[in-house]
Amino acid sequence: MKGEQLKGERGARATIIVGLLLLSLPLIASYAWLLLASFGDGHELTWGIFPTDYTIKHWRFLWDPHGAGGDLPSIWRATGNTLFVALSITLLDVFIATNAGYVFSRWHFRGRGPLLAFTMVLHAFPSVTLLVALFIVLLHMGLLGSLWGIVLVKVALQAPFSIFVMKGFFDGVPWESEMTALTDGCTRLGAYRRVILPQILPGIAAISIFSFLEGWKEFLFVFAFVFDKDKWTLSVYLQSILSRGSVVDYGIMAAVAVFYMLPVILFFVFTQKYLMKVQLGGVKG
């Protein structure tokens, strides 16, 4: 019976994989096209996706500052800026959210319910209108023109979501485990590190991916609040190539886009490997 069960399972798995492939077909086609276009020469495409000639000239911007055309800053500068923004947001957000999430989970203070509800409601505020209001606020704080302003704003906007998610994960850790560790002689912090942390790592992985992505993608705030090309992030860099209102050079666009996505892919792989590990043994109860 076990053999049959295994075979059935393998068949089911194969079906699932085929199903997922079909579901993901538009994405697969699009990203294949993008990747190929970054190396494709000329306008002709066989089967609508495959270029007829290949070249690496679209990747010139890696070593030639004018490789992407026009008067752009070096892409490495833009990448550095974007990394700064995204990583700062991620670290700050994880720090804030784990702390606040822990509090919301463990401490029943008066007004906790409404405060939590309020945190959710915050997400109803559209960023587009906040743009003008934030401009005014940042102007008076002297944070305009600086990437720090953008980091702080993005963390504030991301925090409600992250706090909520982390609270949920903290809720999933039974008080008993924490209690046991405490009575075993750990300090609160020790209990936190040894018992709770491993079980909320998937939560941290989840919110850090989103924070990183939000920081990496941010366009509108950088566009409106930053005035020097030296402080551009990759999203503004890309927009300045693409919004000429004329024929888009798909090659350069694709190359810059692929370059843009690589760090995100790396970050995702990193979080998957290191943060998604759930302790299999040693979980009591």
Add this chain to the structure above:
Amino acid sequence: MLRRRPWMILLAPAAVLILLFYLLPAVVNLVLAFSDMDYTFDFRFVGGESLVRPLADPMFGRVLRNTAVYVVTTLTLMNVGVGVLLAVLTTEIPDRVGGAFRMLWLLPRATPSVVYVLMWFFLLDPTDYGLVNKVAGALGGENYDLLSQRPWLVVVLLNGCVGASMGMVIFTAAIKSIPPQLMMAARVDGASAWQRIRHVTLPSIAWPIMFVTTYQTLSLLTSYEYILLATDGGPFYQTEVLPLYIFHNAINDFEFGYGAALSIGLMAIGTVLALVYWRVFRFGGRGSAAQRIEVDA
């Protein structure tokens, strides 16, 4: 004895940031709604004039209808529907393969929006160059112009492919947190895959589903970037949703006061919805499993 201070310290950074960069601008926005500020950033108080303008705006009703349709459709079909599907399916297969699919579905979120929309344009180009038309042509069909004939379909799919990944990530994290003993027990009991999914996997993501539903309702209610790039609300206001409408008025036309007034309407709708969800999903009553025996550190 309850010691409040450590708790307050832990909450402080979050509170300060949210206060300064979320609430303060919201208050500023509220004040702006009583003005007719434009690109000169001159503040001129006009009372409730900006607030009643939406009612006199010929397109406002249509915009509201569009928004409702857009949010409901994208949420149920893609953000939650496909999200759950992806999470459940990719955790049933070996992790390498599942992880690869999850990576693929995260790409739209990682792709700059202008590029992402251009990729869809490549698929949907109405002349012979579009991939969809190439396939249709190979099968003997005619050219489709989905962007202008079925703008809703395009907008929902486009946004949904991005939105589904949030649910997918959260649901996957929740599924992976299921104690392996439970899964093992179900298998040993001879449960089929479907039964296992129904009785073990799905319940474990019940709360995440509620959370994602609430959160993504608000996200969809306030998102406009992809619609702006793909159809710009077009071809004729068919896909003009409220946040895009606000963008058009506030940023394109530089009507900051009017935009602030419109956004108050949007925030009001969002707040009401959030509170409704709050009640229905009983967020307030959940998670009180952890009992508070305070131990002084």
Add this chain to the structure above:
Amino acid sequence: MWSRGTISLCAVLLLCGACAADGDRGRVDADGTVHLVGWVTGPEPSAFARKTNLIEGARRLNQELAAAGDRRRVQIDVDFNTTSHDPYVKKLVFAFAAERGPDVVCGGHEIVGEFAPPGYLVPLDDYLAARPAFRDDFFPVLWGAMSWHRKVYAVPQDNEVRLAYIHKKPLRALGWSEADIDGLAASVERGELSLDDMAALVEKAVATGVVKPERGLYHRNRSGFDWLEFIIAYGGRLEEPGTGRLVLSRRATLATLRLFDRLVAHRALPPGMTSYTERTIYRNFVDGDVLIWLTGGSWHKLEWQGAFGTTDAEFRQNIAYFPVPGGKRGTPPVSVSHPFGCAVAATAPDRELAFRVIQRSIDPDLDVGHAIKSSHLVVRKSSSESGPYQADPFLRDMIGLLKFTHFAPNHAKLTRLQRILFDGIRGVEVGVLSPEEALDFVERLCKARMADDVVIED
């Protein structure tokens, strides 16, 4: 949680953040060096001379200052914008509001309409009055485009004309002789071909199968000045002379809407035209699959050569052009120009020097150099007589079109009116509105969104 790795990462980030210091602002040094910041826009790389001319202008000015024994020197940093004009204007709005705007600002003449009213720009009449030879060397009509409320705020930088392009391949297939084709432009100029005649020609091409359905005529996919051409062609006006208010001309608007309606009805124009990308539009036209590219500009030839590698010979062989025909037979054709100009910001540390940089940047040789490289038109009479400029037959023809040209009025709400009009056209094309309903829509929206800034007349 606070592993060493995380802490070191934080430290690195903090350091990087500290490097996010502020850039130069316009200022005057103790030794008399005046630092200026200039913003120009292309967006296309071929217009890069807009930046280099300013820098060269500063260099020449410094020579002049040195020769005159003036201890001041100008040092200018110029930023070349590569996005389309709309985002450029938005960037300027935020920069000016934050008082981080440039000292010299160059762009389409509508920046005068946008930024003069709130006082961000400086009137230049006094500087021009002191230099009559300089002022008079420009084509006089251009100064109008650079003015707001009868004061001049910008010096013209370059110009272009809008026109329609027609592909010869389908024309030949329709039985036109080379002589017919070559005489087309002249025929339009004499008023022998109206917009309706043009539409009939396109419809015939589709009906006889010379081009595939929905490939008769393409137009641009976004709002802009081009749509105003049709209002003018059908006899409407754009501006009320005394008050400077914008005008919505009902009859001309209805005629415009009807024109596009009939084109779609005859399957000459795709209903989803406005969702096409530029790449698709141009490729199909340049390949000869579309008869007319209606809302073209003098820069398109260069753009196509850059994007598709079309040679001059191929261009002459395959593509002809003419101004947008008049609405009725016997009325003159229409073109709209969108000249670029350079203005001085009110926050500039030394306004007169800023003006003089602009003045030197438009020296005739620089004017011509930029025009030829970017396929734009010169703005000075002395430049237009230059040999290399006259030698380019395409540019010569473009200059010839200038006699039909109009300028869009400088008004802060012009883009809004353009957008409303464009929405109406879109509504008609996708079939949601009839032309009459679209006119009603345009009127209602103008009243709701533009109130006292627009006058609605028959």
